[in-house]
Amino acid sequence: MVKIVAGLGENTNIQKAASNIEDFEVEFVKSNKDLLEAINNPDVDAVVRGSLSASDVIKSLKNSNNNTYINRGTYVRSDDYDFLILPVGIDEGQTVEDKKILIKQASEFILKLGKVPKIAILSSGRADDYNRNPNVDSALKDSETLEKLVKDDLFEDKKFKDIDYSVKNYYILIEQAIKDKNNIIVAPDGIIGNYIFRILVLLCKWPSYGAVTLGIDEIYIDTSRDQSAEGYRRSLFLAYELAKMKQGLK
Numbered sequence: 001m002v003k004i005v006a007g008l009g010e011n012t013n014i015q016k017a018a019s020n021i022e023d024f025e026v027e028f029v030k031s032n033k034d035l036l037e038a039i040n041n042p043d044v045d046a047v048v049r050g051s052l053s054a055s056d057v058i059k060s061l062k063n064s065n066n067n068t069y070i071n072r073g074t075y076v077r078s079d080d081y082d083f084l085i086l087p088v089g090i091d092e093g094q095t096v097e098d099k100k101i102l103i104k105q106a107s108e109f110i111l112k113l114g115k116v117p118k119i120a121i122l123s124s125g126r127a128d129d130y131n132r133n134p135n136v137d138s139a140l141k142d143s144e145t146l147e148k149l150v151k152d153d154l155f156e157d158k159k160f161k162d163i164d165y166s167v168k169n170y171y172i173l174i175e176q177a178i179k180d181k182n183n184i185i186v187a188p189d190g191i192i193g194n195y196i197f198r199i200l201v202l203l204c205k206w207p208s209y210g211a212v213t214l215g216i217d218e219i220y221i222d223t224s225r226d227q228s229a230e231g232y233r234r235s236l237f238l239a240y241e242l243a244k245m246k247q248g249l250k
Helices: 013-019 032-039 057-065 096-112 134-156 174-179 190-203 229-247
Strands: 003-007 025-029 046-048 071-077 082-086 118-122 166-171 184-186 208-214 220-222
Touching: 003 013, 003 032, 003 229, 013 025, 013 229, 025 032, 032 046, 032 057, 046 229, 057 220, 071 096, 071 190, 082 096, 082 190, 082 208, 096 118, 096 134, 096 184, 096 208, 118 134, 118 174, 134 166, 166 174, 174 184, 190 208, 208 229, 220 229
Parallel strands: 003 025, 003 046, 046 220, 082 184, 118 166, 118 184
Antiparallel strands: 071 082, 071 208, 208 220
């Protein structure tokens, strides 16, 4: 039996989401401390943040794992395919190296799902927008450097040796990146990634499964405290499916 723990804050939609689930049971906790304990508990198969205001959970995980490269990618479904948006933490993906590591983590996650990584790198302008704004110039250079580094880095990793993955710099053309069905969408930084998530999911109502935590063995799905019952239900089922995959269950 898969054991899932979820956080319960002021938004009780998480309770509504779990009330009519028959496939597994959900245990609720009401504090960040209990949420962290559940993540580190080997008897718990997966944890969903739910509606707790748990902004310090990722920080605590980084401290406890002595690993600053713990990141999140929001799992979104469009009309006909799924993709990750990353980075989405406002303090994540601040450097080219940060984003390179994050892309590799996201690609490993996509491989676990039985899919081929298709990576779209975004920037703050078009390729011909140099010399209009120094901040845009810097972002454009970073995106071009990142594209080359990711191609070189993934080619050297044995996990990707025989995988027909793709990496492309779309600059500011996020609409084309989604149209081309890239399953990893890389924003210039976590602030812009967070905006993309809020516009697509909270404003335009694209279905989200929550943010998958990358860089740890434990399954932790980070969710917005403002999510709907249906949104929380999707996150709970994603946690359930990932837990079953980890256990080797069907």
